Amino acid sequence: MQDLGDGVDARPYGMPSGHEAHVVRRDVPWLTADPVSSVNFTPLHELDGIITPNGLCFERHHAGVAEVDPARHRLMINGLVDTPLVFTMEDIKRFPRENRLYFLECAANSGMEWRGAQLNGCQFTHGMVHCVMYTGVPLRHLLNEAGVRTNARWIMPEGADASAMTRSIPLKKAMDDCLVAFAMNGEALRPEQGYPLRIVVPGWEGNMWVKWLRRIEVGDAPWHHREETSKYTDLMENGKARRFTWEMDVKSVITNPSPQAPITHGKGHTVLTGLAWSGRGTVERVDVSLDGGRNWRPARIDGGSHPMALHRFYHEFDWDGSPLLLQSRAVDSDGHVQPTKKALRAVRGENSIYHNNGIQTWHVRAGGEVENVEVS
Amino acid sequence: MSRFPDIRTPPRAKTRGLGGRRAFSRLVLSASGILALLAGPAHAEGYGLGRAALPEEVAAWDIDIRPDGAGLPPGSGTAVEGEELYTDNCAYCHGDFGEGIDRWPVLAGGQGTLTGERPVKTVGSYWPYLSTVWDYVHRAMPFGAAQTLEDDEVYAITAYLLYMNDVVEDDFELSRESFPQVAMPNAGGFFEDTRPDTPTLTQAEPCMRDCKPGPVEIVMRARVLDVTPEEE
Secondary structure, three states: OOOOOOOOOOOOOOOOOHHHOOOOOEEOHHHOOEOOEEEEEOOHHHOOOOOOOHHHOOOEEOOOOOOOOOOOOEEEEEEOEOOOEEEEHHHHOOOOOEEEEEEEEOOOOOHHHOOOOOOOOHHHHHOOEEEEEEEEEEHHHHHHHHOEOOOOOEEEEEEOOOOOOEOOEEHHHHHHOOEEEEEEOOEEOOHHHOOOOEEEOOOEOHHHOOOOEEEEEEEOOOOOOHHHOOOOOEEOOOOOEEEOOOEOOOEEEEEEOEOOEOOOOOOEEEEEEEEEEOOOOOEEEEEEEOEOOOOOEEOEEOOOOOOOOOEEEEEEEEEOOOOEEEEEEEEEOOOEEOOOHHHHHHHHOOOOOOOOOOOOEEEEOOOOOEEEEEEO | OOOOHHHOOOOOOOOOOOOOHHHHHHHHHHHHHHHHHHOOOOOOOOOOOOEEOOHHHHHHHOOOOOOOOOOOOOOEEEHHHHHHHHHHHOHHHHOOOOOOOOOOOOOOOOOOOOOOOOOOOOOOOOOOOHHHHHHHHHHHOOOOOOOOOOHHHHHHHHHHHHHHOOOOOOOOEEEOOOHHHOOOOOOOOEEEOOOOOOOEOOOOOOOOOOOOOOOOOEEEEHHHHOOOOOOO
C-alpha cells in the first residue's frame, strides 16, 4: 500500500528533496579570516543545464549579507548629471524591463590553482561562477533620466552593505548593456545576491556587479578605490600589475566526472559533461580530451548559446575502464582559445591571483575515482 | 490612446523642482502636452520617474574620494595621533605593526616582495593612491563599525599607516592641504590591461591530433598537498 503524501500547502515555498541535502554551497574555511568577509562555492558537479538555482549561486560578501527593506530602499544617481535623482524600487519597476541570461564569475575563480593543483573538486576550483536570468532595467534609462553631462566618462556603483562596495565602470559599458536588476530566475533577488537591487555588468568580473545597489555616481575619471587597486589587479612576474582587467576570458571545466563526482558504474557507456563561458561573447565550440590534451574531439553544446552566459557541453563515450586524463578547451565567438595553465604562467607568472582561465585536468583512475592533477 | 495620459512624459526640464516632477508633468499636459503625446516617440525625453535629490541627501551619501583629492573633507591628523586610534580600532585584526593577525590583511612592510614567490601587498608596497586609503578607512573600517570615525580620526589613522610604511615621519600631519605632497612608493606599479596575451584563432586553429609528442605524464597531484575541505 502506498501512503498518502503531503497536501498542497505543506510546502508553500518548495524545497529540494531531502535526498538532495548534500547539494549545497560550501566554503574553504582557511581561505579567509572571517565568514562575514568571505566566499563560498557553487556545487557545479551536482547541477545540469545552464541555469544555476538561486539558492546555490556562490556568495562573496565583504561585510556580510545586508538586510534591506525594499520599501525604504533608494537608488541615488548623482555627480555629472543635469539632475541628481532618487528612485524608489517602485519607480525602477516602472521603466521598461529586459530579461537576460548572464554568468557571473569572480575574478579570483581558480585563483588557488595558479601555483599548481590544489583543491580536489570543481566546486572549489571553479565554483565561483553562476548563471541566472536577470530581470532588470537597462542602466542607460536611469542615466538618461538624470541627464548625463558631456564630460562624463565613468560611473561608480555603490552598495548599501557595511563595506559600501564601490567600483569604477566606464560609462560606455554602463550605457551599452549594464542592467539594474531586481529579479533572478523569475523571483526577487536573494539577499545574498543583493536584494532588492544589484547592477549587472555582463561578461565582466563579479566584483563589479555591486549588490544592494544604493547609489551611482557619474564622473569624468575613475575613482581607483580599494577593489580596483589593492585587489582585482593582476600582479605580473616583473612586479608590475595590470589594472582594469574587466572581461572574464573564455573558460571551461568538466563537471562530471570530477573529484566530487567519480564514475561509479564501472566501464561502459558514460556521459561526460561540463560548462563553458566567455565574457567576450558566446562559446563557439568546446573540445574535450581523454588523454591529457594529446588528442581532442568536439563536444556537443546543448541548452542554448547565449552571449556571456554559461554553455552546457556533453561528450558521450564508451569507457573501457582504463585511466583517463580529462580536459576541456573552449573557443569563444571573439576568437579567444582557452589556454593551458603552462601558457598562462609563461606570460603572467604565478602571482596574479585573478583571471586564471587555464585548462583543467582531471585524472580518472581505473576504479573511477577522480583527482585534480597537472600534466606534462 | 492611453487611459493614463499623465504617466506619459513631459519635455525634459533643466530646472526640475525638488520633488515636483509629477506636478510639473500635469502642468505641461494641461497646456501643450496633448500634442506632444500624439507626435514623437513615446519616451524620447525620459520617463518622468524618480524625484530630484536634495543637496543635503547628496552631501550625506556622496562620501567617495578620488586620487586627485576630490571629495576630501576639511580636517587633519598626525601620525602620532593616529597611533593611539590605530591601536584602539585597527590592531585587533591588523596587528600592532600592521603585520596582520591570522588571515586579516597585512598593512605595512612588504617592500621589495612583489617579484618574489610570496608578494606582500600593503599600503606601502602596493597601493598606488593615498586617496584609496582615506576612502577605504572612512567607508568600510573599522570592520563591524564602519563609518563611525570622525574625519580628523581618518586623517590621523591614514597618516599613521603612511608612517608605518616609512612614507612619512611621525610628526607628519595629513590634511586636505598636505595630501598632494605624499608620494606613494608603488604609484608607478600599474599598467592597463594588455590582454589577449594567450593564443587566439587569428594565430592558429587549435590542434586536434597528436598535439603532444608522446604519452602525457602527471607532473603534479592535488592529493600531494590536499587542502580540500573534509566532507562531513
